[in-house]
Amino acid sequence: MAFSSLGLSKALLRAVADLGYASPTPIQSQAIPAVLDGRDLLAAAQTGTGKTAAFTLPLLQHLLDGTENHDRLEPGRPPRALVLVPTRELAVQVGENVRAYGRHTPMRAATVFGGVGMQPQIVALRQGVDILIATPGRLLDLVGKRRVNLAKIGFLVLDEADRMLDMGFIPDLRRILGLLPKARQSLMFSATFSKEIYGLATGFLNNPMDIEVAPRNAPAESVSQSVYHVSQQSKQALLARLLRSEPWGQTLVFTRTKHGANRLAEQLDRDGFQVAVIHGNKSQAERTHALAAFKQDRVQVLVATDIAARGIDIQELPHVVNFELPNVPADYVHRIGRTGRAGSTGEAVSLVSREEAPQLRDIERLLGRKLPALPSPEGYMPQTVGNPSSQKARLVWQSTPRRGSTTPRRRII
Numbered sequence: 001m002a003f004s005s006l007g008l009s010k011a012l013l014r015a016v017a018d019l020g021y022a023s024p025t026p027i028q029s030q031a032i033p034a035v036l037d038g039r040d041l042l043a044a045a046q047t048g049t050g051k052t053a054a055f056t057l058p059l060l061q062h063l064l065d066g067t068e069n070h071d072r073l074e075p076g077r078p079p080r081a082l083v084l085v086p087t088r089e090l091a092v093q094v095g096e097n098v099r100a101y102g103r104h105t106p107m108r109a110a111t112v113f114g115g116v117g118m119q120p121q122i123v124a125l126r127q128g129v130d131i132l133i134a135t136p137g138r139l140l141d142l143v144g145k146r147r148v149n150l151a152k153i154g155f156l157v158l159d160e161a162d163r164m165l166d167m168g169f170i171p172d173l174r175r176i177l178g179l180l181p182k183a184r185q186s187l188m189f190s191a192t193f194s195k196e197i198y199g200l201a202t203g204f205l206n207n208p209m210d211i212e213v214a215p216r217n218a219p220a221e222s223v224s225q226s227v228y229h230v231s232q233q234s235k236q237a238l239l240a241r242l243l244r245s246e247p248w249g250q251t252l253v254f255t256r257t258k259h260g261a262n263r264l265a266e267q268l269d270r271d272g273f274q275v276a277v278i279h280g281n282k283s284q285a286e287r288t289h290a291l292a293a294f295k296q297d298r299v300q301v302l303v304a305t306d307i308a309a310r311g312i313d314i315q316e317l318p319h320v321v322n323f324e325l326p327n328v329p330a331d332y333v334h335r336i337g338r339t340g341r342a343g344s345t346g347e348a349v350s351l352v353s354r355e356e357a358p359q360l361r362d363i364e365r366l367l368g369r370k371l372p373a374l375p376s377p378e379g380y381m382p383q384t385v386g387n388p389s390s391q392k393a394r395l396v397w398q399s400t401p402r403r404g405s406t407t408p409r410r411r412i413i
């Protein structure tokens, strides 16, 4: 299928061609005609499937169709489309996408999110906006200060709805839904589906078309996934070893806690790696800086917690390492959604300690299959300590010296 057969205008097709997209991704070829047709949408799609263009392109088309004379887009006009996202990073990213896809149109986008000054956002809104991308909290703050008018919203997108739920945004969302005109087209995207997500969807979608690009709750086929069984104490040494020996290039490493992210980043830094770290305690400026350094290839390893990394779009990122497994199995799918995107292949490796056996079991249940365990890398021998049949037996990694090395035999437990 070609982009030109989807019903998009020349200005949008030009933008797609500028970006070098050869053909629509599966979610784009399904969603774009349906949204152009005016249908509500409930889409199961994770980051990396091309979902942002799947909603942005038809949205821009609707706005173009509803604009009688492009030259007469009034300054100060209220937004006609609202995209709600859970995190600042995703807001920035969706904003960048909307600008890229709309570059040959007169449509304007504004992005509003918390953690930064409100004034520049107020100025942008005052200048006139067609598409507003917002996190729920900041949007409600702006509504409270009467700085944004939602009366003309005809299109609503709820992106990463499962994450909104996890982050406790549902009451905010319901308040925002109550402020929007009833006559509107609504689209909802979620990587994973639960009873609560369906509950939310039935509350505000009208006879939605159901689109699923990957099996529900399953990561992209193009990501190879495996685990190393390793003791918690040996994980850092194994990771450093893998980063040196494997041809991974840039690697995104997930930890469960902010403290754990800092500690790992410091250790990797001491080991001589170029490392950046992002988590919820970092300021917006620090996060932006770290992400830019990673995207520009100035750092090899980005250590991140789940929430901080949410929705980060890193093109052609082949490697994700789960230094610790997430407690919520769906987060595993989100994490590895950052690799193997839009047709490229990726690899996700998890370092799993004995204590994490329950999380691994839950993840494998969600995926519907077992994750293969990789053999120990050269020089590291997994060993069973104590009585192998005993419950207390544990796996450790033992390094063996390279030939000719004077390094004493080192044992990491």
Ligand code: AMP
Residues within 6 Å of the ligand: 020, 021, 022, 023, 024, 025, 028, 046, 047, 048, 049, 050, 051, 052, 053, 313, 315, 341, 342
């Ligand atoms: P998303 O799922 O929206 O986060 O998009 C994932 C990545 O795929 C982004 O970097 C997009 O630029 C890229 N992308 C989106 N649509 C296409 C397409 N039709 N062909 C190639 N790459 C695409």
